Amino acid sequence: MSASEAALLSSTDVISAPDVARTDLRGRVESADSRIARDIKSLVAAGEMAAAHDRFVDLVAVHQRRACRIAMAYLGNPADADEVVQDAFVRVFQHIATYREDLPFDQWFTRILINRCIDRQRARARRDLRLVPLTEAAPQTLGHSLDSPERRVLVRQWREAIRRAVSKLPNRQRAVFTLCQYGGRTPAEVATVLGMREATVRVHLFRAVHRLRSTLEVWREAR
Amino acid sequence: MRPGELPHPTDEQLIAWYYDATTANDELELHLFRCRPCASRRQELATALDADHDRTLAAADRYFGEARLARQREAVRDRIAAPHGRVLRFREISPAAPTVLRAVRRSGRWTASAAAAVLMLSVGAGTGWWLDGRARARMAPPTLESAASFASATLGHEHQDAVLSAIDTAVDRPQTAELIALDALTPRAGEQLVP
Numbered sequence: 001m002s003a004s005e006a007a008l009l010s011s012t013d014v015i016s017a018p019d020v021a022r023t024d025l026r027g028r029v030e031s032a033d034s035r036i037a038r039d040i041k042s043l044v045a046a047g048e049m050a051a052a053h054d055r056f057v058d059l060v061a062v063h064q065r066r067a068c069r070i071a072m073a074y075l076g077n078p079a080d081a082d083e084v085v086q087d088a089f090v091r092v093f094q095h096i097a098t099y100r101e102d103l104p105f106d107q108w109f110t111r112i113l114i115n116r117c118i119d120r121q122r123a124r125a126r127r128d129l130r131l132v133p134l135t136e137a138a139p140q141t142l143g144h145s146l147d148s149p150e151r152r153v154l155v156r157q158w159r160e161a162i163r164r165a166v167s168k169l170p171n172r173q174r175a176v177f178t179l180c181q182y183g184g185r186t187p188a189e190v191a192t193v194l195g196m197r198e199a200t201v202r203v204h205l206f207r208a209v210h211r212l213r214s215t216l217e218v219w220r221e222a223r
Numbered sequence: 224m225r226p227g228e229l230p231h232p233t234d235e236q237l238i239a240w241y242y243d244a245t246t247a248n249d250e251l252e253l254h255l256f257r258c259r260p261c262a263s264r265r266q267e268l269a270t271a272l273d274a275d276h277d278r279t280l281a282a283a284d285r286y287f288g289e290a291r292l293a294r295q296r297e298a299v300r301d302r303i304a305a306p307h308g309r310v311l312r313f314r315e316i317s318p319a320a321p322t323v324l325r326a327v328r329r330s331g332r333w334t335a336s337a338a339a340a341v342l343m344l345s346v347g348a349g350t351g352w353w354l355d356g357r358a359r360a361r362m363a364p365p366t367l368e369s370a371a372s373f374a375s376a377t378l379g380h381e382h383q384d385a386v387l388s389a390i391d392t393a394v395d396r397p398q399t400a401e402l403i404a405l406d407a408l409t410p411r412a413g414e415q416l417v418p
Contacts, residue, residue, distance in 0.1 A: 053304055056299075057296050057300050060296050065287065068283060069280050069283045081283075159278055159282060181275065186245075187239065202239055206239075209234075209238050216271040216275055
């Protein structure tokens with residue numbers, strides 16, 4: 001798969017890559033990205049690094065949009081999200097030799113990405129301890145016409161309010177909520193990615209939505 | 224609620240249904256179809272979460288456009304092709320190959336040690352000299368000057384004649400006789416010429 005094909009594939013759907021699957025000789029369903037990851041692992045083992053780099057760019061193209069969405073939703077800062085996504089991909093390549101071919105690549109990569117997000121968030125929290133927080137934007141009356149400048153400002157405020165509300169969630173809740181809400185994952189898939197029981201994921205998800213509910217309700221009004 | 228029907232679903236059930244519709248069984252679907260308040264709750268929840276989902280992803284996609292994603296791919300490629308990624312390596316200092324930095328540190332340590340030693344010796348010598356001076360002063364016999372100052376400071380006017388007599392006696396002693404000639408050369412206050 002070329003980079004342009006992968007980019008097209010990734011732009012059509014959030015989780016498009018695992019959907020493009022084929023069945024191997026042993027009857028397992030193997031997704032396109034897992035197949036590419038397996039190829040890269042073989043190339044690295046054979047010492048063909050230039051070819052491995054080329055193939056890895058294809059893999060990045062498959063996952064980067066979804067990864068950017070998740071990181072952006074988790075961190076709320078595009079510069080941090082960009083850096084975290086790059087770090088996650090570099091880490092994947094550095095540890096490609098440990099990739100287990102019997103597991104979907106998508107799960108492995110998402111776990112690495114979320115761990116990088118959590119690490120970045122903790123580092124930022126330590127840094128922000130020395131900073132004075134901004135005053136929270138107060139809700140305003142909704143009575144503006146569609147697409148008016150006032151409404152755009154209002155929508156931006158609500159988006160910021162959502163970002164702040166999500167950023168106040170505990171790490172586990174935030175990871176679960178981000179993957180379900182913005183990563184297009186079911187609780188069962190998130191349980192596999194994060195190594196939790198599905199019931200635990202549901203509890204985290206319920207608590208996260210419950211805590212965000214008031215903000216989300218206002219957000220719905222602002223739509 | 225009619226007998227035999229499911230109770231109203233909890234918020235947790237509705238949230239689980241929103242993120243994974245396969246969790247809903249036929250009874251729940253039937254209940255939501257028949258119960259207008261529960262259907263309304265589900266609709267409100269779905270609308271709020273849908274709105275958040277669409278707006279957040281739209282904001283992310285606006286920032287991460289195709290050009291930025293292409294740059295990101297290039298950056299990742301450059302980093303994995305680099306020998307050490309983004310790890311910043313400091314120059315290694317091994318004992319077998321001393322570096323300029325180590326030499327500078329060593330000479331600096333010697334300079335500081337020498338300065339400290341000189342300072343301690345100076346302080347010791349100064350203290351010893353001061354103590355020695357005090358001991359000598361304590362052991363030495365009283366001189367004329369010290370006797371006079373002691374007398375003027377401690378004795379009253381009625382004893383001044385006795386002190387002066389003692390001074391005369393001391394002057395007449397053989398040990399101080401050689402000073403008499405020198406004293407004779409010393410001008411007296413009454414002999415001074417007033418211009």
